[in-house]
Amino acid sequence: MELLGATSAVLLVCIACLLSFTAWRKRSGKGKMPPGPVPLPILGNMLQVKPKDLARTLQKLSEKYGPVFTVYLGSEPVVVLQGRDVVKEALIDRADEFAARGRMPIGDRANNGLGIIFSNNEEWLQVRRFALSTLRNFGMGKRSIEERIQEEAEYLLEEIAKTKRMPFDPTSMLSCSVSNVICSIIFGNRYDYKDKKFLALMSNMNNIFEMMNSHWGQEKERANSHFHLKNLITSTFDLFIAGTETTSTTIRYGLLLLLKNPKIQEKVQEEIDRVVGRSRKPCVADRTQMPYTDAVVHEIQRFISLIPLGLPHTVTKDTHLREYVIPKGTTVYPLLSSVLYDSKEFANPEEFNPGHFLNENGTFRKSEFFMPFSAGKRICPGEGLARMEIFLLIAIILQNFTLKPVVDPQELNITPTLSGTGNVPPVYQLCAFPR
Incomplete structure (x- = not known):
């Protein structure tokens, strides 16, 4: 009986696999869904992809299946776009067709379809437009924001100075600094930076509800309006998260790379001394006169590929892409790391090298492959603020301090601790020596 039961179980598994393979063959191919590895029942392709190294695994699969392919994460198909050409084709050239946000369980639980990041359709358009307009009114893209960053940098410098050349982990102070902006x-x-309420806000985003200004909900009587209090709170939550973690993590990772490459740090400081000096803070206007520093900042963002898969998109109707059809509701991941690590555009992409963004004569070289904030209609609305913060804070820190590791630079580990949907630098300490 036991042998019969085991045989029946194996037979059922074989039948299930056969049916799954048959269904997969019918769904994929030219004029159908993009090709990809054969999925198993229930598991899909989870045995072929590594969740902790998802971007690199998908990159490897693209070598076999091409720039547009399908993987099954569980029972759900996901279409992956690999390389600059197809990512541009989808997100920029055909922005309307790929503008919808793909489903993410964490977004469903936390935001319930509200806010900016995870919302869709008319609601997303109105809330995004309102957020951008409000941020511009608050000074986004203007000198007043630059002055706020410079002012906050003074507090950051004070905190760094308090370490008195002793080893410290820069995570908390960088998060506080960026968050304060x-x-x-x-x-x-x-x-x-030691304020208990502020630290609680940093660790528990529920405090946002207590700090909201009640007048933000004054359109609440309009039954069909998207500007009700809950949505405005969720939108603020999105802005707070997006305006803190991504930027502070980028700077923290950037400082680690500079510890690993002291000669690059030295060249940045030489340029700061030559262009800005020590009597005033660097400003955005200096950027055009500081091509090497600008290249270093761009290379940091390229090299770390902070969000390697970007955030998911979806198609709201059956959509033709090249020789395939992506069915309505299918999740689409633009593999941003494949663009940032394109070897045809960036020689030796696995190497941290500011030369990737420099011309032979030392001037700054722009690249259409620079997509750390994604592209198209779903590009990060805070891109301008983030780029300003990363440039100014790194420049101001290096203007005032020389950063040194607590171990030999060659021993520093720069491999991200998470490399699935986000790349986070390993924990490290540094010493800051006043210049």
Whole structure:
């Protein structure tokens, strides 16, 4: 009986696999869904992809299946776009067709379809437009934002100075510094780095509800309006998260790369001394006169590929892409790391090299492959603020301090601790020596 039961189980598994293979053959191919590895029942392709190294695994699969292919994460198909050409074709050239946000369980639970990041359709258009307009009114893209960043940098420098050349982990102070910039924009206030309420806000986003200004909900009587209090709170949550974690993590990872490459740090400091000097803070206007520093900042963002898969998109109707058809509702991942690591555009992409963004004569070289903020209609709305912060804070820190590792630079580990949907630098310490 036991042998019969085991045989029946194996037979059922074989039948299920056969049916799954048959269904997969019918669904994929020219004029159908993009090709990809054969999925198993229930598991899909989970045995062929590594969740902790998803981007690299998908990159490897593209070598076999091409720039547009399908993988099954469980029972759900996901279409992956690999390389600049097809990512541009989808997100920029055909932006309307690929503008919808793909489903993410964490977004469903946290935002319930509200806010900016995970919303769709008319609701997304209205809330995004309102957010951008409000941020511009608060000074986004203007000198007042630059001054806020410079002012916050002073507090950051004070915190670094307090370490008195002793080893420290820069995570908390960088998070507080970057967060204070977005707080000053959204809440009209900055907070001391040791402030308990501020630290609670950093660790528990529920405090956002307590700090909301009640007048943001004054359109609430309009039954069909998207500008009700809950949506405005969720939108603020999105701005707070997006305006803190991504930027502070980029800077933290950038400082680690500079510790690993002290000669690059030295060249940045030489350029700062030559262009800005020590008597004033670097400003955005200096950027055009600081091509090497600008290249270093771009290379940091390229090299770390912070969000390697970008955020998911979806198609709201059956959509033809090249020789395939992507069915309505299918999740689409633009593999941003494949664009940032394109070897035809960036020689030796696995190497951290500011020369990737420099011409032979030393001037800054723009690249259409630079897509750390994604592209098209779903490009990060805070791109301008983030780029300003990353440039100014790194430049101001290096203007005032020389950063040194607590171990030999060659021993520093720069491999991300998470490399599935986000690349986070390993924990490290540094010493800051006043210049």
